[in-house]
Structure formats: structure tokens, C-alpha cells
Amino acid sequence: MTTENQTPELTDGFHLVIDALKANDINTIFGLVGIPITDLCRLAQAEGMRFIGFRHEQHAGNAAAIAGFMTQKPGICLTVSAPGFLNGLTALANATVNCFPMILISGSSEREIVDLAQGDYEEMDQLNAAKPYAKAAYRINKAEDIGIGIARAIRTAVSGRPGGVYLDLPAQLLSQSISAAEGKKSIVRVVDPVPRQIPANDAIERALNVLKNAKRPLILLGKGAAYAQADSEIRALVEKSGIPYLPMSMAKGLLPDNHPQSASAARSFVLAEADVVLLIGARLNWLLAHGKGKTWGKEPKKFIQIDISPTEVDSNVPIEAPVIGDIGSCVSALVSGIASVSKPSPEWLGAIADKKEKNMSKMAETLAKNPSPMNFHSALRTIRDVLKTRPDVNLVNEGANTLDFCRAIVDMYQPRKRFDSGTWGIMGIGMGYSIGAAVTSGLPVVAVEGDSAFGFSGMEIETICRYKLPVTVVVFNNNGVYRGTDVNPTGGSDVAPTVFVKNARYDKMMEAFGGVGYNVTTPQELEVALTEAIAAGKPALINAVIDETAGTESGRLTNLNPSTAAKK
Numbered sequence: 001m002t003t004e005n006q007t008p009e010l011t012d013g014f015h016l017v018i019d020a021l022k023a024n025d026i027n028t029i030f031g032l033v034g035i036p037i038t039d040l041c042r043l044a045q046a047e048g049m050r051f052i053g054f055r056h057e058q059h060a061g062n063a064a065a066i067a068g069f070m071t072q073k074p075g076i077c078l079t080v081s082a083p084g085f086l087n088g089l090t091a092l093a094n095a096t097v098n099c100f101p102m103i104l105i106s107g108s109s110e111r112e113i114v115d116l117a118q119g120d121y122e123e124m125d126q127l128n129a130a131k132p133y134a135k136a137a138y139r140i141n142k143a144e145d146i147g148i149g150i151a152r153a154i155r156t157a158v159s160g161r162p163g164g165v166y167l168d169l170p171a172q173l174l175s176q177s178i179s180a181a182e183g184k185k186s187i188v189r190v191v192d193p194v195p196r197q198i199p200a201n202d203a204i205e206r207a208l209n210v211l212k213n214a215k216r217p218l219i220l221l222g223k224g225a226a227y228a229q230a231d232s233e234i235r236a237l238v239e240k241s242g243i244p245y246l247p248m249s250m251a252k253g254l255l256p257d258n259h260p261q262s263a264s265a266a267r268s269f270v271l272a273e274a275d276v277v278l279l280i281g282a283r284l285n286w287l288l289a290h291g292k293g294k295t296w297g298k299e300p301k302k303f304i305q306i307d308i309s310p311t312e313v314d315s316n317v318p319i320e321a322p323v324i325g326d327i328g329s330c331v332s333a334l335v336s337g338i339a340s341v342s343k344p345s346p347e348w349l350g351a352i353a354d355k356k357e358k359n360m361s362k363m364a365e366t367l368a369k370n371p372s373p374m375n376f377h378s379a380l381r382t383i384r385d386v387l388k389t390r391p392d393v394n395l396v397n398e399g400a401n402t403l404d405f406c407r408a409i410v411d412m413y414q415p416r417k418r419f420d421s422g423t424w425g426i427m428g429i430g431m432g433y434s435i436g437a438a439v440t441s442g443l444p445v446v447a448v449e450g451d452s453a454f455g456f457s458g459m460e461i462e463t464i465c466r467y468k469l470p471v472t473v474v475v476f477n478n479n480g481v482y483r484g485t486d487v488n489p490t491g492g493s494d495v496a497p498t499v500f501v502k503n504a505r506y507d508k509m510m511e512a513f514g515g516v517g518y519n520v521t522t523p524q525e526l527e528v529a530l531t532e533a534i535a536a537g538k539p540a541l542i543n544a545v546i547d548e549t550a551g552t553e554s555g556r557l558t559n560l561n562p563s564t565a566a567k568k
């Protein structure tokens with residue numbers, strides 16, 4: 001495809017952007033067309049890239065972010081200026097917070113007018129708006145800088161601690177032309193974008209010494225460990241050391257959840273009782289109670305922390321043995337010395353095994369019940385059993401209770417297959433992550449969604465249908481946020497703030513766009529629908545009717561909700 005300013009002798013900004021991305025093996029763009037980027041999107045498709053068009057930029061950005069997490073290559077999100085950019089910025093900020101590499105590329109208005117605040121179409125100083133929420137923000141002003149600008153964005157997104165990069169492309173840049181020969185020379189293929197970072201020998205020695213003196217060691221795997229694609233090194237460390245491990249939610253499946261050393265079923269026990277904790281790609285943030293307090297028991301812990309980012313160390317509590325480097329190199333170095341560390345004591349392993357057994361049989365009892373209507377447990381038992389037969393399926397999960405229970409009940413067997421609310425604990429990632437995961441892997445996706453969570457990105461089921469993606473959405477419909485039974489205390493005609501339309505049929509939304517809809521009220525119906533939908537590999541939505549009284553306020557986050565925390 002040629003653009004107005006492109007001739008055999010000349011090339012232009014449009015072509016140079018596409019050439020620069022393709023030169024770095026970036027073949028997919030997630031975005032939403034509009035001024036000034038519509039032609040860029042057309043050209044991307046004409047030049048053999050895949051362009052996946054969304055209904056809202058936030059979801060395009062989330063798709064790009066999860067593609068980045070899955071592949072270690074930055075996912076690309078392309079948006080229009082001002083509002084489109086701001087919609088994408090939510091996803092860019094989320095990607096940065098989660099350490100996912102992505103690049104948000106937005107068209108922008110004329111610099112001269114924006115800088116003098118003269119009131120341009122969609123006028124906004126996007127570069128400065130992006131800066132606080134991204135790992136870096138750059139603007140390219142000259143066509144001959146497109147090659148180096150895109151190389152810089154790629155390297156920044158993936159090297160060191162990965163994150164989101166904003167790239168500002170003023171409208172006039174895209175139509176600038178330069179000689180084709182000069183243009184060709186300006187394209188940069190990034191050499192070794194994710195260089196290994198080898199840990200220092202003394203740091204490894206210190207870490208091994210702390211492990212040698214441990215009585216009750218524990219390994220904690222975070223989503224950084226999943227991202228690092230060091231699966232065999234991590235497995236070797238866990239199995240050669242014999243140390244029990246806990247996966248954070250997006251590290252589930254890095255080792256299969258039924259691995260004998262998994263301490264997931266004794267999570268509270270091991271966090272409280274361990275004396276040495278080896279963190280691999282997991283931050284001691286709110287998801288780990290900041291490494292202190294009741295969760296972590298009475299005795300102070302000794303932490304060993306493997307991370308690529310040195311400033312993560314001592315962020316919440318002192319770290320006895322920091323190991324700075326890439327996870328693959330750090331874990332390999334530990335494996336080389338692990339024979340000198342004696343295996344954990346039978347007392348420690350026995351205590352964990354006892355606790356696991358007790359908790360698992362209690363959970364099995366709860367899961368075996370078949371209340372009518374279904375509750376979270378009976379529905380998730382069914383999903384667990386179906387997904388056990390399809391370990392290749394990607395699982396997206398968000399909601400409050402739907403997230404908490406699904407994380408605990410549904411096992412994962414392969415790495416980088418579970419994508420959820422992440423570091424912010426947010427809702428709204430559902431359909432974006434589903435589309436990103438389906439496009440990136442070519443494998444089925446099952447999205448287990450609270451009805452409230454689904455609402456944030458529900459319109460993207462049109463996108464799922466348009467691209468005929470193998471996505472099955474399961475909406476846990478209990479008529480409201482948390483549950484559907486709250487009442488308006490004034491007796492007025494407005495429903496309570498947490499309540500939705502009763503008995504809504506989300507399955508009909510999927511049917512509206514040509515997908516398959518199911519309405520299920522029992523575990524048996526859910527099993528049939530889910531099995532059929534995954535096998536068909538076509539867009540489907542299962543409206544799973546759940547008891548509207550089921551569900552607790554704020555799910556597991558009652559301690560963060562000022563009113564419920566006060567009642568505790």
C-alpha cells in the first residue's frame with residue numbers, strides 16, 4: 001500500500017513506523033482507528049501485520065500488555081489523540097505496575113498549537129500526561145528518527161524491569177517524507193533486547209548461606225518468575241532443594257498445582273511458620289501483607305530476594321540476601337550450589353503435609369455440596385474439572401468473590417496460562433486479556449468473570465466475534481456487585497448501589513454478535529456448556545446463574561474496605 005507521500009524514491013512516516021516494528025519481529029497491533037492513525041492501521045494490515053481493532057482503547061491496551069507478559073516482546077497498542085490516548089493510558093499504567101512490557105503509541109495534535117494552548121482538535125500534552133504512569137515516555141519529531149525512536153521504546157519496555165512505554169507520534173510526523181534509501185538505513189533492529197544480568201558470586205554465596213541455616217524454608221514464586229521463562233531452572237531449584245513453594249496467582253502452573261511440593265493448600269500456615277523465604281520475582285507489596293504483621297507470624301523472617309530491580313530490595317522489610325539479576329541466571333547460579341544445602345527437615349515437611357491434608361479435605365467437603373441455586377463453589381468445582389482435561393486453555397479471571405474462589409479452586413498445570421487482576425487487584429482486564437491471550441497463543445481462552453467485572457469490558461465480545469476468537473466467557477451472575485440482595489434503605493425506587501438488573505441474560509449479548517450463548521443454572525449444565533464451547537473453539541458466553549445471596553462484601557479484601565474493616 002502506498003500513501004500520498006510515498007514514491008519509489010521517497011518513503012514517509014507511516015511506512016517507517018511499520019518497517020521499524022516489523023524489523024523487530026513485532027507483527028501484531030492492538031488498537032482503535034481514528035484521526036490521525038487510521039491510515040497507519042490500514043497500512044499495518046496491508047504490510048502483513050495483524051491489526052486487531054477494539055471498541056475501547058483500554059481493552060486494546062490490556063490485550064497488548066498481556067501479549068507482552070506472554071512473549072517477553074512489547075505488546076503494541078495504537079490509539080488516537082487525547083481521549084483515545086487517555087483510555088489507553090489506564091492500560092499503560094496497569095502494565096507498568098504489573099511489570100509487563102508494552103508500548104502505547106498515540107497520534108497527537110500539532111505541537112505548535114498544543115504548546116501555545118491555541119485549541120487544536122483533541123489538544124493535549126500527551127507526553128507529559130503519560131510520564132508519571134509509564135516506565136518512560138518519548139516523542140518522535142522527525143521521520144529519520146522513527147527507527148531509533150522505536151528501537152528505544154522496545155528496549156526500554158523489555159530490558160531490566162519490564163514496563164509500559166509511551167510513544168508520541170505527532171500527526172505531521174506520519175506524513176513527513178524522506179528518501180527511501182535514507183529511510184531504509186534509519187531502521188534499527190534491536191540487538192539483544194533483554195540482555196542477561198548475571199548475579200554477583202558473593203550475592204549467591206550469601207543466599208546459599210542463609211538457606212543452609214534455614215529450619216523452615218519456603219520458596220515464593222511471583223509473576224516475575226513466570227514472565228522470565230526460566231521454567232526448567234525454577235523446577236530444578238525447587239526439586240533439587242526439596243523446599244516447599246507457594247505460587248502467587250499468576251505464577252500458578254509454573255510448576256503444576258498438583259506438584260507434591262506445592263504448599264498452596266497450607267498457605268497461611270507456611271507464611272506464618274517459615275523462617276527463611278526465598279522470593280523469586282515477587283514483590284513484598286499488599287498482596288503479601290508487606291512482608292510483616294499477622295500474616296507472617298511471630299518470628300521475624302529472613303528474606304532472600306531474587307529480582308532484576310535493585311530498588312525493590314528493602315522496600316518493605318529488610319532483605320537478608322538480595323540477589324540482583326535476571327531470574328534465569330540467578331536461579332541457575334543457586335542450583336549450582338544447592339547440593340551444599342541440606343534438605344528441609346521431615347518435621348517441617350510433615351507439618352505442611354498435615355495442614356494441606358486437613359485443608360484439602362475441608363475444601364473437598366465444601367466443593368462436593370450441590371446447593372440449588374449454584375454457588376461459587378459448585379460452579380468452580382465444575383470449571384476446575386473441565387479445565388483439568390484441557391491444561392492448554394488460557395484462564396482469565398477477575399471479580400471479587402469470583403477471583404478469590406477461582407484462584408483457590410481452579411488448578412493450573414502449565415506456565416503463563418493464568419491472567420488476572422494482578423498487582424492493582426483491578427477489574428476491567430477481562431475481555432482485553434482474553435483477546436490478547438487468544439491472539440497471541442492461538443489457543444482457547446476461558447474467562448471466569450464476576451458479573452460486575454464483566455461489565456467493564458463487555459462490549460469487546462463484539463471484537464471476539466469479529467475475529468472469531470476461541471474465547472468462552474463464563475459470567476457468574478448473582479445480580480449484583482458482591483451479591484444481588486442489598487436494598488435501598490429509603491424504600492425509594494432506585495435499587496441499592498450494589499444491585500444490577502435481576503436475572504439479566506448476558507448470553508444474549510453474545511448471540512447478538514453471532515456467538516453462542518448458554519444460560520445455565522446447574523453444575524451439570526455448566527459442564528456440558530463449557531466442554532462444548534471449548535471444543536468448538538468459537539466465541540461463546542455462558543450466563544451461569546449463581547445464588548444471589550452468595551458472596552461477601554469486597555471478597556477477601558474486607559480489611560481494605562473502611563466499613564467492613566471497622567466491623568471486624
Ligand code: ADP
Nearest residue numbers: 161222223224228248281282283307308326327
Ligand atoms: P506477584 O504479584 O506475582 O507477587 P510482582 O509483580 O509483585 O509478582 O513481582 C514481579 C517482580 O519480578 C518485579 O519486582 C520485577 O522486577 C521482577 N522481574 C520481572 N521480570 C524479571 C526477570 N526477568 N528477572 C528478574 N526479576 C524480574
